[in-house]
Amino acid sequence: MWTLRSLCEVSRTGWASRRRWSRAVSPLDDCTGVSPHVSTAQRDHVRLEWRTPYPALERARPVAWTCVCRSVIYELRVGAGQGFIRRTVQLDGGHQVLESRSWLQREAWAVWADLLAGRVR
């Protein structure tokens, strides 16, 4: 006989396996519970300049990204010794993608850490 508790257990397991499946398909899917969420921007945070993607950087691969359950996703992308941050706003009618300037990879990781901490946005 089904109790409320066993029903909850079933839906939780179903959800967990669906999430595993989603992750295998695309990083831009449901909340994985693994990727970090950005902290609220601090009052004196540094504002990055966000611009439309530069084609030459398109082959850079994502090495870190924030949780996709938020409407704005940030990705750290690196390639050819450089790194930059991609900002994707998930909208009903599609995604708006903007990117930061690029830095040396080492500096890009520092900016990424500041972004997660809310010191940069």
Ligand SMILES: [Zn+2]
């Ligand atoms: Zn999340």
